[in-house]
Amino acid sequence: MNGAQALIRTLTGSGVNVCFSNPGTSEMHFVAALDAVPDMRGVLCLFEGTATGAADGYGRMTGRPAAALLHLGPGLANGLANLHNARRASTPVVTVVGDYATYHKRHDAPLESDIEALAGSVSRWVRRSARSADVAADAADAVAAAMTAPGGVATLILPADVSWSEGAEPAPPRGFRAPAPVPGEAVSAAAAVLRGGEPCVVLIGGAGARRPGLEAASRIARATGARLLCETFPARHERGAGIPAVDRLAYLAEFAMAQLDGARHLILAGTGEPVSFFAYPGKPSSLVPRDCQVHVLSYPGDDAAGALTALADLVAPDAKPEPRQPARPGLPDGDLTGEKAAAVIGALLPEGAIVSDEANTSGLWLPAATAGAPPHDWLNLTGGAIGQGLPLATGAAIACPGRKVLALEADGSAMYTISALWTHAREGLDITTVVFANRSYAILGMELARVGAAATGEAARGLLDLSRPDLDFTALATGMGVPASRAATAAEFAGQLRRALAEPGPHLIEALVPPIG
Ligand SMILES: Cc1ncc(C[n+]2csc(CCOP(=O)(O)OP(=O)(O)O)c2C)c(N)n1
Ligand SMILES: [Mg+2]
Numbered sequence: 001m002n003g004a005q006a007l008i009r010t011l012t013g014s015g016v017n018v019c020f021s022n023p024g025t026s027e028m029h030f031v032a033a034l035d036a037v038p039d040m041r042g043v044l045c046l047f048e049g050t051a052t053g054a055a056d057g058y059g060r061m062t063g064r065p066a067a068a069l070l071h072l073g074p075g076l077a078n079g080l081a082n083l084h085n086a087r088r089a090s091t092p093v094v095t096v097v098g099d100y101a102t103y104h105k106r107h108d109a110p111l112e113s114d115i116e117a118l119a120g121s122v123s124r125w126v127r128r129s130a131r132s133a134d135v136a137a138d139a140a141d142a143v144a145a146a147m148t149a150p151g152g153v154a155t156l157i158l159p160a161d162v163s164w165s166e167g168a169e170p171a172p173p174r175g176f177r178a179p180a181p182v183p184g185e186a187v188s189a190a191a192a193v194l195r196g197g198e199p200c201v202v203l204i205g206g207a208g209a210r211r212p213g214l215e216a217a218s219r220i221a222r223a224t225g226a227r228l229l230c231e232t233f234p235a236r237h238e239r240g241a242g243i244p245a246v247d248r249l250a251y252l253a254e255f256a257m258a259q260l261d262g263a264r265h266l267i268l269a270g271t272g273e274p275v276s277f278f279a280y281p282g283k284p285s286s287l288v289p290r291d292c293q294v295h296v297l298s299y300p301g302d303d304a305a306g307a308l309t310a311l312a313d314l315v316a317p318d319a320k321p322e323p324r325q326p327a328r329p330g331l332p333d334g335d336l337t338g339e340k341a342a343a344v345i346g347a348l349l350p351e352g353a354i355v356s357d358e359a360n361t362s363g364l365w366l367p368a369a370t371a372g373a374p375p376h377d378w379l380n381l382t383g384g385a386i387g388q389g390l391p392l393a394t395g396a397a398i399a400c401p402g403r404k405v406l407a408l409e410a411d412g413s414a415m416y417t418i419s420a421l422w423t424h425a426r427e428g429l430d431i432t433t434v435v436f437a438n439r440s441y442a443i444l445g446m447e448l449a450r451v452g453a454a455a456t457g458e459a460a461r462g463l464l465d466l467s468r469p470d471l472d473f474t475a476l477a478t479g480m481g482v483p484a485s486r487a488a489t490a491a492e493f494a495g496q497l498r499r500a501l502a503e504p505g506p507h508l509i510e511a512l513v514p515p516i517g
Contacts, residue, residue, distance in 0.1 A: 003132030004033040006168035007096070007158065010136040012039040014143040014173040015064050016094055018398055019043065020051035022078075024071030026098035026111075029163040042069075043398065043427060045391075046419040048079035053391025053417060054398070055093045056086035060236045060379055061354065061399035065092035065146040065154075072099055073113030076155075081385040082417075083122040083153050088383035089235035090206060090300060092146035093153045094139075095123065101161035102130075115157050124152035129162045136171035144174035150206060150301045179207065182298045182307035190267050190297045191314040194224040198264040202297075204246060205231035205271025208304035211238045213269070215321035216308035218244035223316030229259060231271040233380040240349075240375040241326035248367065249274055249287075256287050263289055269297045270304030277384065281452050327372030332490045338362035338436065338513045340490040342369035345406070345434070348497050349373040353404045354396045357381070358389030360410035361443050361516050362436035387416025390433065394420050397429035404501060407433040411473070412441045412466055418476060424506035425481030432500040433482070433508040435473045439466045442515035477508035484508040 001009075008030070011019075018041045023031050034042045045051040051068045058066040068083075070076045076097050086093050097115055099105070105112060119126045125145035129135040138156055145154040194200060204217055209230050221228050230237060232249045239245065250256040253276035260266070260274070266288060273294055274287040288294055298307040312319070329343040341362070346369030349355075353376040357363060370376070379396065381388050393407035414435050424431050441464045448460070477484035484507065487493035493511055500507035 001168055002029060002164055002166050003135040003168045004029040004163040005036050006136040006170050007139045008033050008037045008040050009170035010139040011067055011094070011143065012037060013170055014140055016067050016143055017041060018058060019067040019069050020045050020054040020395070021069035022046070022048050022051050022071060022075060023069055024075065024098065026072060026100060026160040027069055029160070030069060030096070030098065030158070043423065045423050047417060048075050049082050049387055049417045050391040050394065050420040050423060052079035052086065052093070053082035053388050054395035056082060056089060056091045057356065057379065057392035057395025058399045059086070059091035059093055059151070060089060061396045065094045065143060066395065067094045067096055070095060070097045072097065072111045073115045073118055074111060076115060076118050080118065080122055082388055082391055084385050085381065085383035085388045087122050087153050090150035090152060091235065092151040094142050094146050095119070095153060095155040097155060097157050098163070099157050099159045102159045103161070119155040119157070122153050123155040125154040128157040129159065132162050132165035132168040135162055135168055140171040140174045144176040147176040149177055149179040179303035180301060182302050182310065186297055187307060187310045187314060190295055190311050193265045193267060193295055194220065194226055194315050199262050200226040200265040200267060201260060201263040202226050202228050202267045202269060203231065203249070203271055203274065204228065204269050205234055206300055206304050208270035208308055209234040209237045210305060211243050213305035213308045214238065214244045214246055216305065216312040217246065217269070218321035219312040219316040219319040220308070222322060223319040233382050235380065235382050237378040237380065238375065239371065239378055240324065240373050242323045242375055244321050245324040245371050251277060253280065253283060253287060260287060260289050263292050265293050265295060267295045267297050269308050270300065280450060324372055329369050331494050334490055336487055336490050336493050336511055336513055338516060339365045341436065341493055341511050341513060342366045344490060344494045344497060346370045346373055348494065348501060349376060349406070350404045350501055351375060353406055354400060355379065356389045356393040356396060356405065356407045358386065358410060358413045359408040359436055360413060362410055362438055362513050363408060364516065366408065386413040389413060390417050390420035393431045393433070394423050394429060397431050398427065405429070405431040407431055409433055409435045411435055411437045411439065411471060415471065419480070421477055421482045421506070421508065422480040428505055430504050431506050432497070435508065435510050436513050437471065437473060437510050438513050438515040439470060440464060440515045441466065442517065445515070446517055473508060473510040482506045482508050484510065486510040486512065488512045
């Protein structure tokens with residue numbers, strides 16, 4: 001068998017069954033090998049940022065890596081921003097980057113580039129397969145590296161001749177390090193802090209933001225009076241009726257500081273110390289209040305939910321978690337706004353939905369409006385690199401075929417990876433995309449003032465304005481095979497969303513909303 005076949009058989013044998021692909025000539029043997037290994041589902045993505053973001057969405061929902069097949073350095077470079085988001089999410093992803101044949105590289109042909117340098121910026125593990133006899137073992141190592149807690153990006157560089165040469169055979173799966181149990185001392189130290197009675201905030205992140213971690217945290221809060229907060233952009237937040245509700249730390253530093261104000265102790269469970277997303281002249285970078293002591297209950301890579309449970313068993317043995325009561329907003333009427341769109345989404349969000357949230361400023365009202373909706377998963381923009389939402393939805397829908405996926409997209413962000421819509425149509429994915437068409441980079445209008453840049457002239461405003469011409473998202477969607485509609489009123493939006501959610505397959509709704517501010 002050739003290297004490519006052994007590689008793909010090793011991936012499937014290690015639990016990697018989907019490959020989000022944008023291939024080129026150097027990956028043709030990999031492509032050909034897909035017919036020999038039906039267990040591997042190849043999914044064509046028309047831009048590499050969709051392939052990498054889809055692998056992130058798939059990994060967040062399954063806890064197992066998908067592969068992303070990319071074409072040499074330039075293909076990898078196109079996929080980097082969403083690999084950056086995946087790295088920030090600690091998502092297991094296996095990137096396979098085709099390269100020129102080993103003997104061809106010294107000729108410096110046009111696509112020759114420093115793949116290792118590009119890969120190194122986002123990967124926790126990078127290896128170049130030297131021989132077809134090695135490629136299977138390398139692939140097994142790649143999967144183990146991606147899966148090692150807390151999860152990350154592993155990049156395997158695959159020279160074309162390694163792929164096409166015979167003499168390879170599949171390798172068995174490798175073991176990897178699972179999330180580590182937290183030492184008893186860390187748990188008892190946190191317990192002592194909580195028993196001390198001083199104002200305390202428990203900041204939850206990573207896998208702690210799933211139901212078991214949140215239930216344990218809720219017991220702790222009930223028994224000790226500690227306040228709970230969740231990191232600003234958890235990769236996957238389980239929420240809704242029946243699950244303890246925990247507010248996220250605000251994006252804007254001044255709101256985050258207000259949330260943390262008065263805390264004398266901050267216990268970190270699965271996340272790092274809170275910092276301001278950006279620096280602002282004259283404002284602190286760290287959000288830890290003065291006179292507040294930081295205690296690490298669990299580091300990323302530790303079992304955050306297990307640590308919270310152990311802590312709850314110490315300080316709150318008899319307490320029960322406080323589930324969020326079911327509640328949905330009423331359906332609003334009148335012209336559509338971000339706030340009314342949030343109410344409609346809160347009113348209609350189906351049980352078990354997966355929300356890929358890149359609504360940005362138009363999403364300000366979503367957390368409150370959906371808090372009491374039936375249980376759902378909320379996926380956030382972990383690394384701040386926009387263009388994540390549509391790809392993430394792609395991967396989540398393939399990971400969870402029985403669940404409704406809702407991609408909530410700001411218009412500017414949607415355009416980065418708009419071609420993901422074509423993959424939604426090609427694969428018949430059950431994704432409803434809502435584009436909040438505020439015709440602007442609204443957040444940057446806000447940030448302009450916040451960083452103290454006083455520019456208000458035409459030239460500056462022109463760089464933050466998405467009109468002239470207005471983007472026609474219904475035309476963009478239908479041009480890629482996704483049925484689409486446009487809503488200007490709350491009632492139109494509610495009707496269109498209800499229909500889209502009732503009918504399987506992809507849909508897009510262009511929601512006309514004014515920019516905030
Ligand atoms: C990859 C990447 N490029 C550029 C930016 C800078 N950036 C942050 S927000 C933004 C515009 C967001 O506009 P939109 O998605 O329409 O959301 P809105 O602010 O209008 O709600 C840009 C360009 C970024 N965060 N990531
Ligand atoms: Mg916008």
